[in-house]
Every structure is written in C-alpha cells, then in structure tokens.
Amino acid sequence: MQDLRSFIGNLSINAPDQILVIKEEIDCRFEITAVLEKLHRIWKYPVCLFENVKNLKGEPGHRVLANMYADRRRYPYILNLPSDNYMMGPVLKVAQSIEKPVAPKVVSKEEAQVKQVIKTGKEVDLTSFSIPVQWELDGGPYLTSPVLTKDPDTSVYNLAIHRAMLREKDETGVLLGEYSHNYLNFKKYEERGEGCPVAIIGGYPPYLGLASYARLPKEYDHLHFAGGLIESHVRIVESETWGKDLFVPADAEIVIEGEILPNVRKEEGPFGEWLGYTGHKTLSPVIKVTAITYSENPILCTIHAGRPSENMLHSIMDGAILYFRARQISPLVKAINLPNSGCGRLIVYASMKKVMEGEQMNVALTLATEKSKIVVIVDDDIDVFNENEVLWAVATRMQPGKGVHIIMGTRGTPLDPSIYDPPTHDVMIIDATRPLNKPFNPVTKVPEEFMQHISLKIPLGG
Ligand SMILES: Cc1cc2nc3c(=O)[nH]c(=O)nc-3n(C[C@H](O)[C@H](O)[C@H](O)COP(=O)(O)O)c2cc1C
Structure with a gap:
C-alpha cells in the first residue's frame, strides 16, 4: 500500500x-x-x-x-x-x-x-x-x-x-x-x-x-x-x-x-x-x-x-471516464487526450480507426459532456497528445461547412466566464477524419527500412 x-x-x-x-x-x-x-x-x-x-x-x-x-x-x-x-x-x-x-x-x-x-x-x-x-x-x-x-x-x-x-x-x-x-x-x-x-x-x-x-x-x-x-x-x-x-x-x-x-x-x-x-x-x-x-x-x-496541478487531474480522470464511455460506442477508439490548453476538460481530442461513416459522430456525441466545449475526432494515425498533429489534421482533412457541428444549449460549467445566462453552453464537434467514400492523398513518408537504418549523428545543440 x-x-x-x-x-x-x-x-x-x-x-x-x-x-x-x-x-x-x-x-x-x-x-x-x-x-x-x-x-x-x-x-x-x-x-x-x-x-x-x-x-x-x-x-x-x-x-x-x-x-x-x-x-x-x-x-x-x-x-x-x-x-x-x-x-x-x-x-x-x-x-x-x-x-x-x-x-x-x-x-x-x-x-x-x-x-x-x-x-x-x-x-x-x-x-x-x-x-x-x-x-x-x-x-x-x-x-x-x-x-x-x-x-x-x-x-x-x-x-x-x-x-x-x-x-x-x-x-x-x-x-x-x-x-x-x-x-x-x-x-x-x-x-x-x-x-x-x-x-x-x-x-x-x-x-x-x-x-x-x-x-x-x-x-x-x-x-x-x-x-x-x-x-x-x-x-x-x-x-x-x-x-x-x-x-x-x-x-x-x-x-x-x-x-x-x-x-x-x-x-x-x-x-x-x-x-x-x-x-x-x-x-x-x-x-x-x-x-x-x-x-x-x-x-x-x-x-x-x-x-x-489541477488540469492534469481533470485530464487523466475525465479522460478515463470518457474513454470508458466512448469504447462502449466504438471499440475502435484508440486514444483520448484532454489537453492543458482546454484546462484538462473543455477540449477533447480523440482518435479512432474509422471503418463506418458516421461512427465518429456517435463517438463525438458521447464526448460532448457538460464540461467539453470542443470535441475533435481524428483518424488513428494522428497522435492526440501532439497538439500540432491534431491541428494539422483539422487544417488538412476537414472543411468547416461539413466537418463542424454545433450543438447549442447543453448544460455547461458556471465557472466558464463566457457561459450563457441561464448557464448553458454550446459544444463544437470537429470531425477531422478522412472520408471513407473517396480516395485521399497519401500522407508523405520515407520508406520504413530507411528510417530504421539511418541514425542521426549530427550534433543538435544550440
Ligand atoms: C482543485 C479542485 C477543486 C474543486 N472544487 C470543487 C468545488 O468547490 N465544488 C464542486 O462541486 N466541485 C469541485 N471540484 C470538482 C469535483 O471534485 C469533481 O467534479 C468531482 O468529480 C465531483 O464528484 P462527484 O461526481 O462525486 O459529485 C474541484 C476539483 C478540483 C480538482
């Protein structure tokens, strides 16, 4: 103990x-x-x-x-x-x-x-x-x-x-x-x-x-x-x-x-x-x-x-509860991160392997709680713990006219200074997953065998 x-x-x-x-x-x-x-x-x-x-x-x-x-x-x-x-x-x-x-x-x-x-x-x-x-x-x-x-x-x-x-x-x-x-x-x-x-x-x-x-x-x-x-x-x-x-x-x-x-x-x-x-x-x-x-x-x-000190506690514990719920909707949910930029709660990044169109939205709706205001769903090749990668997916895999969904008037936290009166808030879901019904340009990458055998010998200081 x-x-x-x-x-x-x-x-x-x-x-x-x-x-x-x-x-x-x-x-x-x-x-x-x-x-x-x-x-x-x-x-x-x-x-x-x-x-x-x-x-x-x-x-x-x-x-x-x-x-x-x-x-x-x-x-x-x-x-x-x-x-x-x-x-x-x-x-x-x-x-x-x-x-x-x-x-x-x-x-x-x-x-x-x-x-x-x-x-x-x-x-x-x-x-x-x-x-x-x-x-x-x-x-x-x-x-x-x-x-x-x-x-x-x-x-x-x-x-x-x-x-x-x-x-x-x-x-x-x-x-x-x-x-x-x-x-x-x-x-x-x-x-x-x-x-x-x-x-x-x-x-x-x-x-x-x-x-x-x-x-x-x-x-x-x-x-x-x-x-x-x-x-x-x-x-x-x-x-x-x-x-x-x-x-x-x-x-x-x-x-x-x-x-x-x-x-x-x-x-x-x-x-x-x-x-x-x-x-x-x-x-x-x-x-x-x-x-x-x-x-x-x-x-x-x-x-x-x-x-x-507080936000990470939110991030881990709310992350675990949300992961538990999201996996009940889809076992293909891979990872979840509630970043510090959203105080460990207001922003949720989740990655999943999309095999059926629409399932990502079912998952996103599960993640739209009274604390989360922005839910971003990305494909499973994106590391949700790397905010740059998440925003790259948003920038390159999503058109706002189709990928942004706003749910208005759900219960929010009164601690949010931007909350409506009476205290409800809106949730924005950003679906940044690639569509399944059309080809998508492949992500650039170096063949894996070359990545394996090349090691960096140049000094990286300063
Ligand atoms: C540092 C800190 C302070 C908190 N202060 C309060 C508080 O004063 N009132 C409150 O209702 N929740 C507060 N919370 C949030 C609750 O602990 C949290 O929502 C908890 O899940 C509620 O437990 P329950 O599900 O058993 O109601 C605080 C959380 C932290 C980390």
Whole structure:
C-alpha cells in the first residue's frame, strides 16, 4: 500500500527530477502559490514539498505538498505502471479499474497513522495548519481536498474534491455544486433535519486524490474505486465523531471531521478557479469541525487551482471516464487526450480507426459532456497528445461547412466566464477524419527500412 510518504520516498530515489524539497521558511499566504506560479511560467511541475511553512498563526515548521498531479510523468508512480507508460497508460489503468473495485478493510485506531494525534472539542484549531491563501482576490485560506460523505440510504461513500474556505478555527464553508454527489448526500440529511457527517481529507495518499476526482455513477462507492486503482484494499478506521457511521482513510495524513449543518448557508468565495478566472462569491453550506486527527509532523496537500496541478487531474480522470464511455460506442477508439490548453476538460481530442461513416459522430456525441466545449475526432494515425498533429489534421482533412457541428444549449460549467445566462453552453464537434467514400492523398513518408537504418549523428545543440 502506497501512502504519501512512501510515494515521496519512491520519487526521491527513482525520479529525483520530479521532486523539489523547499527547506526555506515560507508563508502559506500567497508565498506557496508564488513559488508554484514561478515554476509554471517556466513550465516546470515537480512535486513541491515545502518543509518549513508558517501556519495561519505565523508559526513556522509546518509541511505542505503541492503539484502532486501536475505532471503526466508522475502518474505511473501513483498507479504502479512502468515509468515510461505515461501517455495513455494512466487513462487505460483508471478506465480498467472502474470494472475492478476492491472493498476497503477496517483497521484499529492503533494501526491508523492518521490517529497519531487527536484533537477534539476546544482543541480543534484549523489555524494551526498552513492552509494556503492562493490568489489575490480569494476570500480566505482554502482547503482543496477530498471531501467524504455517505449516502444515508445506501451507505455508499462518496469522495470528491471541493473547495473549503476557512472561516473560523472550527468552521469552513464548502462549495457543493448542485450536481455533485456530496451535495445530494447532504440534501438527504438536510431534508430529514439532520447534519451530514463529513470528513475533509487534508493530506492523503496520491491514489485517494485521483479516486476523489472521478465522476462515477452515484451508486458507485469511491472507496471501492480507490481500492481498484491500487489493486488492494484501502484501509479505513472509525471516525472520532461518528464512529462506525463514518469511516475515514487510515493512511491519510490529516482528517478534519465535522458536520455539514442543515439549513445553514453562508457567503463564501471568491476563489481563483479551475479555468484561471476568479469565481463568484456563493452562498454555500457550512462545515462545523468537531475533530481533527493527523499523523506526527503531518503533510497538508494543496492543489494549485486553475493550473496544470489541477488540469492534469481533470485530464487523466475525465479522460478515463470518457474513454470508458466512448469504447462502449466504438471499440475502435484508440486514444483520448484532454489537453492543458482546454484546462484538462473543455477540449477533447480523440482518435479512432474509422471503418463506418458516421461512427465518429456517435463517438463525438458521447464526448460532448457538460464540461467539453470542443470535441475533435481524428483518424488513428494522428497522435492526440501532439497538439500540432491534431491541428494539422483539422487544417488538412476537414472543411468547416461539413466537418463542424454545433450543438447549442447543453448544460455547461458556471465557472466558464463566457457561459450563457441561464448557464448553458454550446459544444463544437470537429470531425477531422478522412472520408471513407473517396480516395485521399497519401500522407508523405520515407520508406520504413530507411528510417530504421539511418541514425542521426549530427550534433543538435544550440
Ligand atoms: C482543485 C479542485 C477543486 C474543486 N472544487 C470543487 C468545488 O468547490 N465544488 C464542486 O462541486 N466541485 C469541485 N471540484 C470538482 C469535483 O471534485 C469533481 O467534479 C468531482 O468529480 C465531483 O464528484 P462527484 O461526481 O462525486 O459529485 C474541484 C476539483 C478540483 C480538482
């Protein structure tokens, strides 16, 4: 089982260029984001382990980890794949895991690293953590962590990443999109006049963040899915507040337990959001924190919102779900990529071997979700991970009068500043596949045997 510390250790030994340890004292207000932003400007995305961060009281010495998901090359280390299998490999592994869930295993408190320190009642103080203030216009410090709730009728666990703004030392807001499964769970409790048991997983093993991000059917248990990702059970332990009514991940670094209060909404936001724009203030549910448990010298995980740190997570996880769906329509779908240029969601490139005219459009319609605005379908000789190749196919295999299809008025994301009011969006499908009913000029190429026996000996420097 891979906890966060063994993941860090593994990277340090086997991929040291993928991890940066920052020992200098740094503040959780803006300074962490400033480091990540400077790295972003030079397109560098190592995991950043800040070892000496000041908490919200100004006390140094706390640990924060960022950029865990920012680079595709990291996913083989999370998903136990060969290190060079980082393009379609993670997408395929996640898609396959959907069909192979593994049930979690309950362990005792003594076996749970997250129970090394337990704070309850008046001892609860979120300001003793280094919760980052990320962007200039943000309403406060924000946790960007997996939030765990349970369906009171089916006992199915849901994990999803939600922003949670710190308001008091024992209170946060939480933005639960009305489509989100955590919101639907919360509503069930609220309609009964009850608070919803909740846990924010403030520091976590890498696979748990992946499992939290997956948009699975509501009846699919995210803890079982997390087990499928690592082909082993996730270890869980009773929470302090809810006992057996809410189990929490035993191998987490930090668990913040509480209750989402019924019939209470408070202003939260703004927050520098996923698409790179500041999102609106909202009236959101409120979490009353009842206990915080953590390991010794815990590591808080943060996601640099609206940058590859978040976009790559979208790309891999939404890519896997879309691949899974598209393959149900056509087994000839080869690869799928949700590039960073579309923030890992708004743009979808898919390649397929076209054997029947029209099938590419069936596939494209499957990919036209509430998040994707541009879907480009190309032939299977095009590498969807090479944006130049995709755009070359669009430029040379497609006429806009025939190849561009616009579907108007589907549900979109309110975070998109260009969205209509009320919030619907349009999807543009670009069919850049070659027609089957007429000859198409062959692609230029050198005979394969010459490509094989010629090797470049000229220096390519400068
Ligand atoms: C950094 C980050 C922050 C997010 N914040 C929110 C949020 O505040 N509210 C929300 O509803 N979804 C948020 N999401 C998206 C959800 O995690 C995602 O849509 C998830 O699939 C929803 O889970 P569900 O299918 O179980 O509802 C965020 C995602 C990331 C990566």
